[in-house]
Amino acid sequence: MQSSSIDLFQDGDEWVVVLTENGIRTRTAFSVKSHAMNWLNSQRMRLGLPKVVDTEQEGITDE
Known part of the structure; x- marks a missing residue:
């Protein structure tokens, strides 16, 4: 059985979910x-x- 994954990223003006x-x-x-x-x-x-976890909503930064 192959594993499943899901990702979210911004591409220009769109938010893209890759399943x-x-x-x-x-x-x-x-x-x-x-x-x-x-x-x-x-x-x-x-x-x-x-x-x-949506790090932008949680107030987490990459600093």
């Missing part, structure tokens, strides 16, 4: 970050993946 499931990669773009996060979290729960 890998059973070796198949699906890219879904959203114009609103909260919509991307909602979709990401629903897929994450469906696949049993760990929680994703």
Whole structure:
């Protein structure tokens, strides 16, 4: 069985969620970050993946 993963990144004006499931990669773009996060979290729960922390909302910086 192949592992599943999910990633979120910004591409210009869009927020992109990349879901890998059973070796198949699906890219879904959203114009609103909260919509991307909602979709990401629903897929994450469906696949049993760990929680994703939004470092911007949590006030965490890369410093």
